[in-house]
Amino acid sequence: MIRISLDAMGGDFGPAVVIPGAAKALERHPDITFVIFGQEQECAPILAKHPKLKEKSVFHHCEVAVTMDEKPSAALRRGRYVSSMWRAIEAVKTGEADAAVSAGNTGALMAMAKFCLRTMENIERPAIAGIWPTLRGESIVLDVGATIGADAQQLLDFALMGGAMARSLFEIERPTVGLLNVGVEEVKGQEEVREAGRMLREANLSTVSYHGYVEGDDIGRGVVDVVVTEGFTGNIALKTAEGTAKQMAQLLRSAMSRTLLSKLGYLLAKGAFDMLRDKMDPRKVNGGVFLGLNGIVIKSHGGTDAEGYAAAIDVGYDMVRNALNEKIAQDLKTYHARRLPPAGPEEAA
Structure with a gap:
């Protein structure tokens, strides 16, 4: 139970x-x-x-x-x-x-x-992870509003936690992780994001596969399983996506009811429109996880x-x-154990 x-x-x-x-x-x-x-x-x-x-x-x-x-x-x-x-x-x-x-x-x-x-x-800081519908299925985006700003280590922690969530929710053995940035080139973005990218590359984590930088339009395309950003940017991205989905639905309803011909076209394509509505329904992906x-x-x-x-x-x-939580705890333990310097002769003894 x-x-x-x-x-x-x-x-x-x-x-x-x-x-x-x-x-x-x-x-x-x-x-x-x-x-x-x-x-x-x-x-x-x-x-x-x-x-x-x-x-x-x-x-x-x-x-x-x-x-x-x-x-x-x-x-x-x-x-x-x-x-x-x-x-x-x-x-x-x-x-x-x-x-x-x-x-x-x-x-x-x-x-x-x-x-x-x-x-x-x-x-140091928890994160809220949201489930995001994409062209490939679903991705996880975090942080979507728990804390404003994040340093490189916190972004790496978010990557570990988001990866564990992807393994739990999507049952992916080694999910791909991307850092949200203003471009995919390594020289772009804030210093914290560039440093987090360097740390993720050098960490060579066994639980996630670091993809590199992703841009805003990559989220909906489903380029990676986990998109990592700090809470200010993540929350704006989330609210923008929700608003755009509602706007598109309203525009579609308006267009389908304008003329008799468009109404007939809607009836003929109703099955396709029902599938689209179901895909865009925010209720289907409701539930942010505090990680x-x-x-x-x-x-x-x-x-x-x-x-x-x-x-x-x-x-x-x-x-x-x-x-x-067991997956997150184990991933964090493995990562931090690898960061510790090797024991000296006296410590080993």
Whole structure:
């Protein structure tokens, strides 16, 4: 059994999306059990409509819910130990759950997760990894907003963690990794990116294959399995891609309804358009993974529906089933062991 804790009060719609989303995820993964944290007066009536989910869940009442516009520092002061968000994360720390899922305030969730679970050994900053639909399938992009700025060592850590996630999610033995840059030439880009490229080349990692630099248009093409950047650039890239997808969908709908002939053309090509819509549906790839913490935390989009929330639970399920954190810990241990200088005669003795 895989145990998932849920912050039922997180997101724009709270339990109205979280609980039906959990019910959908349970249909796909009957081996899940849930630990749900939320305000009983709001959650109980909705949970009663899903008897199979209720049977596979343990519910804990929490008075405090973190709001979507609350500052991380304020949320940490007000919600520590008592909010549904904190207790969902804490369930991972205590072993009551294997992973936590929340659609709540991203800043508050990261602050609480980092405070409660702490970062893994040799990791200075955690990262949020997003799943990105591409022409080849899917890629992982990180960091998409956990921290602003990153030095060369942190970018290399992101590469290791993203590679471990690709192995867990896509079951690729040695995923390819690229550094997001303004060009593919070695002389281009910020010093931190160039230094990270040098370190990745010289490290000759056995768990990932370093491809080199990639540009923005390479992400959607799926040139590499893992795209590494710092949080400021990654978040802008993510929001730009989401906005472009919505814009294209709107333009397509408008074009298909302009004339009788275009409407007829839409009907004839409906199957193809349905496949395109499914490919561009952001709900299918919902669920950002907090990497670098001593526990698995999944961030769902705050405005998603039940199908999107179920997808975020699916990501958490896959990360637990494929031992994400164990892979990250082993990769970091191997890398840092290789960096240590050889023991001298006295140390060896």
